[in-house]
Amino acid sequence: MELFLSAAPRAELWAKHQPRLLAARKAWQQRTFWVGYPEDPKSYPETAAAQGEADFQAQLQKPFRRLRQESSTWLTSDEVSPYTQAHLGISYPQSSPDRLIRKAEEALAVWRWVPWNERLGVLMESLERFAERFFEVAHATLHTTGQAWMMAFQASGPHAADRALEALAVAYHELEAIPSHVRWEKEAGRSRIVIEKYFFPQPEGISLHIGVSTFPVWNTLPGLYASLAVGSPVILKPHPRAIYPIAIVAAVLQQTFADYDLPPEIVQLAVDTVAAPITKQLAEHPAIRIIDYTGGPEFGAYLESLPGKITFLEKAGVNGVLLESVTDLEAVAKNIAFSASLYSGQMCTAPQNVYIPRTGVRTPQGIVSYETVTEIVQKAIDDLASHPKAAPAILGALQNAGVAERIARLSQQVQVRRPAQAYTHPQFAQARTLTPLVAEVAQPEDPPVLHEHFGPRLLFIPVRSAEEGLDALCQLARTRGMLACALYTTDPSFQSRAVRQLTEAGVAPSLNFHGQAFINQSVAFSDFHGTGANPAGNASFTDTSFIVKRFRWLQVRHCLAG
């Protein structure tokens, strides 16, 4: 049966990339350490760094002409560097939601009928090409998100590409499970029934991806590649203050599609401004069937309430730390300080609430009092925040002025132990910086404990016992959501109990993290990012449901003999 739009050059891409995709799939199943794209910038060609910076500089104050989207109007974005506080001055082609959807529907009519292995081949090729842009995307990320250089490089470059590769690997795993064609035969009395059966995946419809200002690439690539893999065109609607990084990805994809005789509009960039948003208009359109989203819980709840949508949401939670007993308190304090300071706490996985028994924390040297524990953690934050090299490398800058305002409001509701203060960035005098607020509340029921205060902050919360702290954590997770949870205990019995309770509350706990292991980090091919089992989100990078919810198996039965 002639159903598919096959093309030899695309089939060759599949042959070229299949071995690597097989390796990625094996890694996803084994879940031991594996990377597709190395995280060390030195792993890339020597000229790449300079070229990336030059590309970035050349793009500033110019139209972004790399997209293959026709438009009569160009929109100059709201993008402002958190480091220089200057507008990037980049303009992007602007389209109406209706036009974007019409173009996506045209692309769908083609993309859905490209054999899935050719689709995967083309997408693998686009990732290879994207890797050549890691340095430019790092600069673009740094100057839109406020991330420090190394995070900007890793999160928007190799780590994001690995998450995309992982999504393709899981798609491969699922799509390959069902044969595309079989001959089914059955004896029925004196006759023999022969039925040719064809199975093929068809996307649920068109995808909308709503990006976030803090991780415009890392949080976008898994859903983007998952939808593309199953034949769903994607409209990318980045946060109006962080368009440039994902525009690079969109341009690479469009060019790859065009080079392989496919409509560039399989991916489209939809730009808007903070003042005139178009997201709701897109999300509510009946042709939009799949929505990926990272952002605040209010807008997430709105998306969830839209009828007839399949949503993959990462909303917000309140992340907790519980100290029951530790082997090395100084090491634990440093680890917590790092996790709370990394990217100025502007991570969905940054810890906020630190529950500490009033009776103190057990250590090999005896019980350390609540007061001493808080002093040691606070000192670790101080040391990091005042370190001339560590502070800029770890804290980076604030994505927007709202973060500092939020932390200022929080400081009025709590007992401040260490005020949030700006630090001087050695390279960018105008950088919008803020070191963590360290504060204390009276008890776990206090209102500030029950809300996320996205930004640099850490709250000490005295609890009567570790058990009470555990209950408070679970309650918090069930009602507010939780994306990361650090549990410190050397007691195997408490450990099992805590893991069970937290798991039942939909939380994936991290036990006794210290040294260079941080709860903020989730790695492709090994860690599920988000459980999807508590109010912080309903999806996970990357489990099979992240893929299979996006498509349906269609079947054709052709009876040859009855």
Next chain:
Amino acid sequence: MELFLSAAPRAELWAKHQPRLLAARKAWQQRTFWVGYPEDPKSYPETAAAQGEADFQAQLQKPFRRLRQESSTWLTSDEVSPYTQAHLGISYPQSSPDRLIRKAEEALAVWRWVPWNERLGVLMESLERFAERFFEVAHATLHTTGQAWMMAFQASGPHAADRALEALAVAYHELEAIPSHVRWEKEAGRSRIVIEKYFFPQPEGISLHIGVSTFPVWNTLPGLYASLAVGSPVILKPHPRAIYPIAIVAAVLQQTFADYDLPPEIVQLAVDTVAAPITKQLAEHPAIRIIDYTGGPEFGAYLESLPGKITFLEKAGVNGVLLESVTDLEAVAKNIAFSASLYSGQMCTAPQNVYIPRTGVRTPQGIVSYETVTEIVQKAIDDLASHPKAAPAILGALQNAGVAERIARLSQQVQVRRPAQAYTHPQFAQARTLTPLVAEVAQPEDPPVLHEHFGPRLLFIPVRSAEEGLDALCQLARTRGMLACALYTTDPSFQSRAVRQLTEAGVAPSLNFHGQAFINQSVAFSDFHGTGANPAGNASFTDTSFIVKRFRWLQVRHCLAG
């Protein structure tokens, strides 16, 4: 880490049944002919038939005491035999929705922590035990649904058990993909990070299964076993007129659970009456997270609108047939007549709308006129309906009086070609029977065409061309839903075009079915039942999304070295 509730006898069950589950999984992936439970009654022990009938006779007019559900009140059901029109007089233990949910929550606390392979072992064991009840369940099905004997045996026995086995096989496929424990190591400068990682599936919550009166077992077992496999306790809420068949399944499961030291309440039967339904009370309870449902579209839309539920719905559609060209018109007519007559059209897969070009249908002998085609199909129905052996064996009886009323209403809206009439059942003089109404409408836009008239009926719809018929079919599928679609064409070009269009409308077409191959049938391990891609339903027996939507992967990271 001590998390799981393991038990040697359950682990032994896993060892015992794993080979068979591996075979089932292989069959699901290969999708060629395979059965776990043979459909021929003669394949079962000689004494089984007599024993099954004796068990059935002994149960009539008695309390159903096999359930392990305590209750102070017993509810005598609304079950009436469509063959004898006598009440079955069986009573079942009655529980309040709150009590059912409390017991399910207690069961969840245990079942979620039973290792998944032990769960699968116990469930495989329960299926083996259920097979010993196939004959009783066949009688129970016949005398609640009105199915003829062979369908009652096959659909509620081996075919249902195979669908359950398939659900377990797909669950196995998914659960096994992720390792339960790995050691993750990464070089980080001079140090080495070592993290032990544990992965385990946790159910989304408690399941509610809302059964249908026509296929109380076949439509229930896939979702029931899918939920159980991933650790979700199930409350079975059968249709009040078809409780007995699934009560047998519930009793077998409860006994198996009890025998293996597990709470019987992992499955509970929730009974109600037509006059005092409890379904909404259960469905709306916040503890109910997963809902499986087969039934009418109005109630399905209500379930879909409930916030926070994961639904697996088989609602209704309008099934279509399109005749473009055929090789053997008589054979096609017989095939359509059989499909429309089987179980008096009380199947979600029974054809209703037959689109025929006014210009006639091409055959090797030349074009046959519209009028002649309709006469040949009508004659095939007449022949079947008047055959003293075929009629009772194929048509069976009407589940309830509403079916005949519906067909009577339909006959007033259409041009009747052959009135629906009762036939005399040779064995049951009181049987509620009805042979198919054959009727005609003027054009594809006529209102009767756009609604499902569940029961014995076939509508001829003249269309200007096969293309117009195809468009009408696609439009019907998009707006009303479609579970089965028969396409007759010998033209490869029309075939490809039609398959593409129908597929894009979310329909899985069956081409040129004839002889003993019927569009009504979907077989486990090869056919997906329902695409989930049109308004007829949002799920499919059994794809991976049918399984993975019911659970989340939880993860624990234990840092040993940082």
